[in-house]
Amino acid sequence: MIDRIKPKKADLILILLLLAAAFSLLLARGRGDALTAEITVNGVSENSIDLRAVESPYDITLQNGVRLHVEPGGISFAESDCRGKDCVRCGVLKRAGQAAACVPNQTLVLLTGKPQKGAPDAVSY
Amino acid sequence: MFRADRARVASAAAAVIVCIVFLFSACGAESASGSSFAMGSVLTARIYADADAAQPVLNDIYSGVNALDRLISATDEQSEISRLNASGSGVCSEDTLRVLSDSLALCRALNGRLDITLGAVTSLWGFAGDAPRLPAAEEISAALQTKGPDKVQIKNDTVTLGGGQKLDPGAVGKGAGCDVACGVLKNAGLPAVISFGGTVLLYGQKPGGSWSVGLRDPFGGQQDYFATLSFAPETGDSAVFISTSGSYEKTFTENGKTYHHILDPDTGYPVETDLIAVTAVGENGLTADALSTALFVNGLNETSLGWINSHLTGAAFVFSDGRVYVTPGLRDAFSLTDEARFTLTENYD
Numbered sequence: 001m002i003d004r005i006k007p008k009k010a011d012l013i014l015i016l017l018l019l020a021a022a023f024s025l026l027l028a029r030g031r032g033d034a035l036t037a038e039i040t041v042n043g044v045s046e047n048s049i050d051l052r053a054v055e056s057p058y059d060i061t062l063q064n065g066v067r068l069h070v071e072p073g074g075i076s077f078a079e080s081d082c083r084g085k086d087c088v089r090c091g092v093l094k095r096a097g098q099a100a101a102c103v104p105n106q107t108l109v110l111l112t113g114k115p116q117k118g119a120p121d122a123v124s125y
Numbered sequence: 126m127f128r129a130d131r132a133r134v135a136s137a138a139a140a141v142i143v144c145i146v147f148l149f150s151a152c153g154a155e156s157a158s159g160s161s162f163a164m165g166s167v168l169t170a171r172i173y174a175d176a177d178a179a180q181p182v183l184n185d186i187y188s189g190v191n192a193l194d195r196l197i198s199a200t201d202e203q204s205e206i207s208r209l210n211a212s213g214s215g216v217c218s219e220d221t222l223r224v225l226s227d228s229l230a231l232c233r234a235l236n237g238r239l240d241i242t243l244g245a246v247t248s249l250w251g252f253a254g255d256a257p258r259l260p261a262a263e264e265i266s267a268a269l270q271t272k273g274p275d276k277v278q279i280k281n282d283t284v285t286l287g288g289g290q291k292l293d294p295g296a297v298g299k300g301a302g303c304d305v306a307c308g309v310l311k312n313a314g315l316p317a318v319i320s321f322g323g324t325v326l327l328y329g330q331k332p333g334g335s336w337s338v339g340l341r342d343p344f345g346g347q348q349d350y351f352a353t354l355s356f357a358p359e360t361g362d363s364a365v366f367i368s369t370s371g372s373y374e375k376t377f378t379e380n381g382k383t384y385h386h387i388l389d390p391d392t393g394y395p396v397e398t399d400l401i402a403v404t405a406v407g408e409n410g411l412t413a414d415a416l417s418t419a420l421f422v423n424g425l426n427e428t429s430l431g432w433i434n435s436h437l438t439g440a441a442f443v444f445s446d447g448r449v450y451v452t453p454g455l456r457d458a459f460s461l462t463d464e465a466r467f468t469l470t471e472n473y474d
Contacts, residue, residue: 043162083255084375091346098348099160099320101167104255108167110160121171121331123350124369124404125323125341 035096035113037075039068042106051075051111064105080105095119154332159183164194164298165253166322170306173316173332185309186319190302196221197301199244199293200253209284210244210291216282224411225277225284228297231415232274235432239419240390244291245271252386253295257377259384265393272390299324300368300414307364307410314361323374324414325367330358338367342463343401343443351463352441354406354455365438366413370421371402387421396422401445406455407437416440425450425473442473 039047041064049070057071059078066087067079074094077087080102087102096113115121157179158171170186172179196218198204202211205221217225228241245268247253249260260268276287286292294301303326306319316329318336327336335357339350356365372395375386389396398421405417416436423429425442430452433440439455448470451459461467 038160084257084377086375089347091348093348095348097158097169097171097318097320099167099169100347101162103162103165103167106162108160108162110158110169112158115156115171120337120339120350120353121318121327122169122320122325123323123339123341123348124320124325124367125347125371125374 033114035073035111037070037093038110038112040108040110041066046107049075062107064107066102066105066107068109075109075111076100077102077107077109080107097122157183159187161187163187163190164198164302164322165200166299168302168306168319168321170317170319172310173329178313178315182309182313182315182317185313186306189305189309190321193220193224193302193305194298197224197294197298199248199291199295206292206294209286213288213290214283214285217284219282222279222282222284224294224297224301225292226279227411228294228415229274229277229279231297231412231419231436234435235415235419235423236428237274237390238423239296239415240272240274241292241294241296242272242274242277242287242290243388243390243393244293245269245289246388246393247293247295248291250384250386250388252375253293257375257384257386259379269393296418297411297415300366300410300412303366303410303414307366311362311364316361323369324410326410327356327358327365327367329361329363336365339462340404340441340443341369341371341402343371343373343445344466351443351467352449352459352461354404354458355460356458364408365406366408366410367404367406368410368413368417369402369404370417371443372396372398372421373401387418389422398422398424399444399446400424400442402443404441404443405433405437406439406458412436430473443467444470 035051037049037051051073054072060068065081069076069078074092076092080087082102082104090100093100093111096111096115099110101108154173155175156171156173157176160169172182196205199206205217209215232240249264251257271289278285299322302321303324310317310328319326325338335355338354340352342349342351372385376383385395387396403417403421405413407413420429433452439452442450447467449467450470450473
């Protein structure tokens with residue numbers, strides 16, 4: 001004979017708390033985990049920015065004059081004194097694994113983190 | 126009884142969390158990524174292994190590609206190619222000879238629509254540097270006289286160029302670099318995706334799914350894409366190389382006219398075409414890189430389709446009006462993601 005379980009109020013609260021925690025975890029995972037912009041100049045780490053934690057846009061001007069634009073979930077080259085401006089034309093980096101660089105100024109931005117579901121592994125250009 | 130029941134309920138609820146964590150962990154295989162400058166561009170790698178296993182492989186890839194760059198760079202004055210360009214003759218290493226031999230063979234097979242002996246012309250334009258310019262017509266005309274793959278002689282390890290001739294392996298360099306990376310990955314036996322200045326190498330089988338590569342939106346930013354190519358290799362040591370040539374890269378504007386970097390070997394000027402990009406897919410990096418340029422120069426026609434059948438898995442041609450032609454060998458892998466601005470076409474006349 002199986003006893004019927006009659007959960008009490010405390011049990012229900014515990015279940016709700018655990019389910020809420022599970023749901024929060026699910027949402028966090030759904031956002032693709034951490035997305036970090038690793039910025040290096042001449043091979044030396046200059047800055048590391050958690051793009052998930054960025055709430056409003058701002059700019060960073062590096063010592064070599066390169067200006068980076070940081071926004072929620074993205075980063076881009078806003079300005080550089082190089083002639084070609086290929087770095088500025090790279091657009092906004094938003095996915096883990098993407099990289100952009102200003103070769104004349106030896107400035108590199110790489111996004112690290114778990115690949116986002118549905119995003120391509122790379123872009124051929 | 127109460128304690129036991131609560132424990133059972135709590136265990137059941139906790140199991141929900143454990144399952145979710147396990148599920149997501151199972152979906153995302155462990156991988157490590159890194160990035161480095163090479164050949165005047167950026168090489169980005171994601172290797173599917175833990176960091177301890179991936180780091181030495183990343184180091185080997187970077188050092189191997191940079192070693193090749195030091196040999197074949199046309200802008201590094203100390204490279205074998207630069208010294209050859211300066212002196213007209215010289216002894217070259219095995220790696221340089223292999224790149225030269227393979228490239229020259231392709232130049233001949235592609236009727237000169239790819240020409241690595243066009244260095245005297247490309248150096249006038251200066252697209253590889255930071256100050257490109259519009260050369261005088263007389264300069265271009267004189268420099269064009271030096272070109273010709275058949276003027277290059279390779280005897281044993283000695284290379285001799287024609288009079289005034291200069292080599293520029295820029296159209297094959299990143300592909301050759303991807304071949305070096307492929308060799309490192311093959312030795313390590315690790316699946317990986319390499320992106321080298323827009324040329325992509327997919328090595329092995331992607332854990333938990335198929336590889337996907339975006340094709341750059343010619344009207345958008347460098348990381349925007351209008352279509353994807355999907356690959357699910359059947360063997361763990363397969364390699365797929367994807368190379369794209371487009372007139373949106375390396376441009377400058379002078380007197381109101383924009384000039385791009387893909388030169389017509391016949392005229393010495395940027396190719397005038399209704400194409401805006403060509404993507405070539407094959408099993409060899411140097412070949413895919415060379416063909417993307419040659420196909421852009423030659424346009425979409427029977428000759429180009431013959432080259433694709435001989436050298437590649439397939440290719441995609443993108444026209445400036447948004448039409449896209451995909452060759453049969455690539456149609457199953459191809460998906461248009463922006464159907465508002467791009468349309469597939471079956472016509473190539």
